Amino acid sequence: MGQLTPIASRLVIALDDEYLRMQNEWFFKWHFIGRDGPVEIDSFDGKTITCGGVTFWGSIQHMYWDIIQRYLRKKVSSIFDDLEQELRKYPVEIRQLALIEVRGIIGQFITKIRRAAIAKDRVLRGNGIDFPPEKDRGKWEGARSSDIETRIAGLSDIYCQGNIEIEGKKMPLKSIMNDRLSLVKKDGSLVRENIPGLVTKNQITTVATDLPIEPGDHFLRKLPSGLVEDFTVTDPQFFGKVHGIEAHFQVQVIRSDMPASSPQTAIQNITNVFHGANARVNLSSIDNSVNNASTLSVKQISDFLDQVRPAIAALPIPQQAEIAGPLSVLEDEVKELEPSQSKIRTALQSIKGVVEGAAGNLVAAGIGALIGQILG
Structure with a gap:
């Protein structure tokens, strides 16, 4: 040890x-x-x-x-x-x-x-x-x-919550992630909904570090009134974990010139400019069509758990301990009537990151490859 x-x-x-x-x-x-x-x-x-x-x-x-x-x-x-x-x-x-x-x-x-x-x-x-x-x-x-x-x-x-400085103020990172956001790519495709974050004047901060954020992408924030604000990404700055502060994005944004509008209008503004195979954004119940392009099924996750559980003991002890939490998240989500795609993907990414740190361990390599196949 x-x-x-x-x-x-x-x-x-x-x-x-x-x-x-x-x-x-x-x-x-x-x-x-x-x-x-x-x-x-x-x-x-x-x-x-x-x-x-x-x-x-x-x-x-x-x-x-x-x-x-x-x-x-x-x-x-x-x-x-x-x-x-x-x-x-x-x-x-x-x-x-x-x-x-x-x-x-x-x-x-x-x-x-x-x-x-x-x-x-x-x-x-x-x-x-x-x-x-x-x-x-x-x-x-x-x-x-x-x-x-x-x-x-x-x-x-x-x-274990370190403080970060946001627009001149020291704030505890996790406890301030009270906004729920949706990330829309430049081509109009929805990446993820219900992203925890903090929206300030010209910045969005989030601990969802696996997001593929690029300049020109859009963050949408639904307000208590039901209206939606649209923010365009100008500079997605990533900060690694340091001194007790977990890794996070401090994304520089500019607010859309369009006023806060209904979800229908916000969606139309984006889809009128961008298009793609999955060019739509679901906010509340506005778009009821089904998008299966990136949905992970309960069966996929159940099969993954069935394959991984018997092999966990072959991982190094530190990796066994680190993947216990994400595995528990997956086990809980497959029992839900409506599993959270965000939680499932985040848990899989966490497990993948952990096993990739077990260099030379064949079981770890196999788990990593399996997750790669699932996530595509």
Whole structure:
């Protein structure tokens, strides 16, 4: 393992010690529940249970699984509570790196505890010679990948937002992305809708860094009144990630000479000038025709997930941790009645960027190639 941040280094040591403690104390005590003398076992709710002369089945087995799940749920919560206190001591760039590192470290600890619980259950159900198949009887609420991602995202939003200067004012980047925009290419084709951004006098700022923005493109902003403003791109300036500020565009724009108008008029103004195979813009319900030129289907994403899930373990650990969030986004979107094309494409691009950083790994190369085929 390479050099870790101080936060991650301390967490590795603490969780290694905690795993050994659980093995040597809590899991070990369960071997003695069938003997005459009673044994006291921590139930992790401020109490202890006393067992003696009992068999590991029925209510005893249910109690075992209830307790170990309670332990892991509370332990994960405690880890993140302590992590929040630690993050406050460091600058933004260290906080961001630490959150990336601890995601994998916590995930590994959870996996080790779950594996230990499954293995001990199998041993306790056996007779010393013959042992039944392993079975995971836990639901693991509070310690699932989605739970970890939620906590990581929450801490990132609170502690990892760097400030950028927009027209002379310092502003936290993510929290100001309250405008929803549509990007229309010079040929009139719609690139994306519902882009988070901030519109100021002569500039549009957005963290959607995968957008193919070029001079002459159009950003459309729908106002609360239902009218639409049209901005023409003059200089799309890209800023890479630095000092805790995530990568973003600061796009120099000029407002169209046309006044704010209805969606129909704004669309007509563009399509009268530009044309192409997909020359239209959907805003609200104005254009109800179907454009399949760049739509990714639920089946495509489901097939992709089915192929990728079994191969994740073959990726380097840092890449496993980094793609967990985007994969969760894809898994959530395929369950939606109307999946967000923007979220799906952004997640795929994120995964592609991560696996491209795993040079020499054949599985990473395969995932990258698969995403390339999907995105076209």
